[in-house]
Amino acid sequence: MKKILIAVAKPIPGIALSVLIAALACFLESLLPIHVIGSAVIAMFIGMLLNPFLKKAKAVQPGLKFTSKKLLKLAIILLGLSLNVKTILSVGKLSLSVMVFTLLTCFGGGYLIGKALGLNWKLSNLISAGTGICGGSAIAAIAPTIEAEDSDVAYAMSATFLFDMAMIVLFPIMGRALGMTDEAFGIWAGTAVNDTSSVVATAYAFSEAAGDFATMVKLTRTLAIIPTVTVFALIQLRLKRKEALATDRDSAGMRMNVKLTKIFPWFILGFLAMAILASLVSIPAATVALTKRVSKFLMVCALAAIGLNTSFSSMKKAGVRPMLHGFIISALVVVVALLVEICMGIV
Numbered sequence: 001m002k003k004i005l006i007a008v009a010k011p012i013p014g015i016a017l018s019v020l021i022a023a024l025a026c027f028l029e030s031l032l033p034i035h036v037i038g039s040a041v042i043a044m045f046i047g048m049l050l051n052p053f054l055k056k057a058k059a060v061q062p063g064l065k066f067t068s069k070k071l072l073k074l075a076i077i078l079l080g081l082s083l084n085v086k087t088i089l090s091v092g093k094l095s096l097s098v099m100v101f102t103l104l105t106c107f108g109g110g111y112l113i114g115k116a117l118g119l120n121w122k123l124s125n126l127i128s129a130g131t132g133i134c135g136g137s138a139i140a141a142i143a144p145t146i147e148a149e150d151s152d153v154a155y156a157m158s159a160t161f162l163f164d165m166a167m168i169v170l171f172p173i174m175g176r177a178l179g180m181t182d183e184a185f186g187i188w189a190g191t192a193v194n195d196t197s198s199v200v201a202t203a204y205a206f207s208e209a210a211g212d213f214a215t216m217v218k219l220t221r222t223l224a225i226i227p228t229v230t231v232f233a234l235i236q237l238r239l240k241r242k243e244a245l246a247t248d249r250d251s252a253g254m255r256m257n258v259k260l261t262k263i264f265p266w267f268i269l270g271f272l273a274m275a276i277l278a279s280l281v282s283i284p285a286a287t288v289a290l291t292k293r294v295s296k297f298l299m300v301c302a303l304a305a306i307g308l309n310t311s312f313s314s315m316k317k318a319g320v321r322p323m324l325h326g327f328i329i330s331a332l333v334v335v336v337a338l339l340v341e342i343c344m345g346i347v
Contacts, residue, residue, distance in 0.1 A: 010062045010063070011062045011063035011065075011066040011067075012063060013059045013060045013063050014059075014060040014061060014062055014063015014064040014065070014066065014067060014305065015063040015066060015067050015071075015301075016063070017060055017063070017064075017304075017308070018047075018063065018064065018067040018071075018301045018302070018304045018305040018308070019301055021043050021046050021047055021050075021301075021304035021307075021308075022039070022043050022297060022300040022301040022303075022304050024043075024046065025039040025040070025042035025043035025046060025300055025304065026039045026297065026300060028042050029042060037161075037165075037197070038135075038136065038161075038195055038196070038197035038198070039296075039300045040136045040157075040296075040299055040300045040303040041136070041157060041161045041195075041303070043300045043301070043303045043304035043307060044154060044157055044303040044304065044306060044307035044310075045307060046304065046307060047303070047304045047305065047306065047307020047308035047309075047310070048154065048307045048308075048310050048311065048312055050307075050308060051307070051308055051309070051310060051311045051312075052311065054308060055311075060308070063305075064305040064308055064309055065305075067301050067302055067304075067305035068150065068302050068305035068306045068309065069144060071298050071301055071302050071305075072140055072143075072144065072298070072299065072302035073144065073267035073270075074267075074298055075140070075295045075296075075298035075299040075301075075302060076137070076140065076141050076225075076267055076268070076270075076271050076295075076299075077267055077270035077271050077274060078274065078291045078292075078294055078295035078298070079137065079222075079271060079274075079292070079295045079299075080270070080271040080272060080273065080274030080275040080277075080278070081274040081275070081277065081278050081283070081288060081291045081292070081295075082219075082278070082288055082291065082292040082295070083219055083222060083223065083274075083275040083278060084275075084278050084279050085223065085275055085276070085278075085279040086279050094183075094187060094344075094346065095187045095190060095191055095217040095220055095221075096220065097340060097344060098187060098191045098337050098340045098341060098344075099191055099220065099221060099224070101336050101337070101340045102132055102191050102192065102333045102336055102337050102340075103132045103133075103224060105132070105329070105332050105333055105336045106128040106129070106131050106132030106329055106333060107125070107128050107129075107132065109328075109329060109332055110124055110125065110127065110128030110131075110132075110325070110329050111124065111125075111128075113325055113328055113329065114127075114128075114325060117321040117322075117324060117325055118321065119321055119322060119325060120152070122146050122147075122148045122149070122152050123148070123152040123155060123156060123322055124325060125142070125146070125232070126139050126142060126143065126148060126152055126153065126155075126156035127155075127156045127159050127160065127322060127325050127326045127329065128329060129142050129156075129228060130156050130157065130159070130160040130194055130195075130326075131160055131163075131194055131326065131329045131330050131333055132221075132224070132329075132333065133221055133222065133224045133225055133228060134194070134195070134196060134218065134221050134222045134224075134225070135157075135160050135161075135164070135194035135195030135196065135198070136157055136160075136195055136299070136303065137196070137222065137225065137299070138222075138224075138225055138228070139153060139156045139157055139160070140153075140299060140302065140303070141225050141229055141268065141271075142225075142228065142229055142232055144267075145229050145232050145233050145236060145268075146232050146235070146236050147236070150306045150309040150310045151310050151311075153306050153310075154306060154307065154310040155322045156322070156326075157303070158323070159322055159323050159325065159326025159327075160194040160195065160326060160330070161194075161195065162323065162326070162327075163194065163326055163327060163330040164193060164194050164195055164198035165198075167192070167193050167198065167202055167330075167334075168193075168198055168201050168202050168205070171185075171188075171189055171192075171193065171202045171205075171206070172202065172205045172206045175188065175189075175206050175210075176206070178347065180347055182206070182207050182209035182210040182213065183209075183210075183213055183346070184341060184346045184347045185203065185206050185207070185210045185214075186203055186209070186210040186211070186212070186213030186214040186216075186217060187213070187214075187217055187337075187341060187346060188337055188338060188341060188347075189202045189203040189206070189210065189214040189217075190203065190213070190214035190215070190216070190217025190218045190220075190221065191217060191221065191333075191337045192330075192333050192334045192337040192338075193214075194330070196218055199214050199215065199218045200214070200215060200218075202214070203215070223275070225268070225271065226268060226271065226272055229268045230268070
């Protein structure tokens with residue numbers, strides 16, 4: 001009994017610290033006139049600022065690991081309940097073609113640019129996923145699948161965040177200069193701007209109708225998490241097997257030990273199950289809103305924990321290359337999304 005109590009109590013300090021930082025980040029976000037900076041990004045940076053003071057604090061480490069891994073997966077699962085697949089797909093028909101091209105640009109172009117800049121494949125693909133799918137949520141979903149380092153997660157979040165800040169200002173100006181309709185701007189912002197809070201801030205700055213449409217387009221992009229995480233799980237399996245075969249003579253035995261069932265991100269099935277449930281069953285709007293708030297807060301807690309485990313000095317070692325990668329990919333997505341809309345006659 002004593003051992004059980006110790007095991008239960010061990011993560012509490014780290015969890016409590018993450019929750020405290022998350023609550024502070026949410027409060028700071030609420031003070032902003034428009035939500036240009038998401039609470040998840042704020043929490044991550046607060047955590048990174050506190051990292052030097054907590055390097056030797058072993059008491060918080062179990063809780064930080066639990067929050068950044070387990071609670072993060074729970075947040076992704078709960079996020080699925082806010083996605084009514086039928087509604088999203090009916091509204092997102094026009095955006096699906098644009099999304100196909102932007103995703104190809106992100107992962108195809110991202111792979112080539114990452115190799116040219118000499119980035120490790122995990123960091124390169126986290127940046128591509130954050131740019132192509134849905135910012136922090138996609139990065140958070142893929143990171144545990146490929147066993148990414150906390151510093152890679154922090155860098156990917158930072159790269160997508162900095163570009164979003166520029167787009168919040170520039171997108172409405174460019175949209176008006178191009179004479180875009182509310183629908184055309186909503187598709188453009190919803191497919192080319194990264195994080196949800198940035199999409200909302202950008203599109204509603206153009207018009208309320210554009211904001212409503214961009215939000216639905218953004219939710220359609222979120223569904224791309226499912227196939228993307230599955231693909232990366234298969235890639236991770238292949239790499240694990242290659243590593244095992246290279247380090248063990250009994251290749252057949254190692255081939256048996258490294259199985260998809262051991263590394264497949266089962267939490268993504270929970271995400272899918274929640275999305276299907278929301279599509280088939282009439283769930284009260286209050287319940288959906290509550291789970292969405294809980295999901296967002298848990299994700300903020302997870303990013304706080306990741307920030308607490310990441311130092312600015314470790315990010316400095318990577319230099320400016322990841323930021324350059326993020327800028328190039330984001331700029332390409334903006335251009336590709338606009339060109340596809342022009343070809344489709346939307347603009």
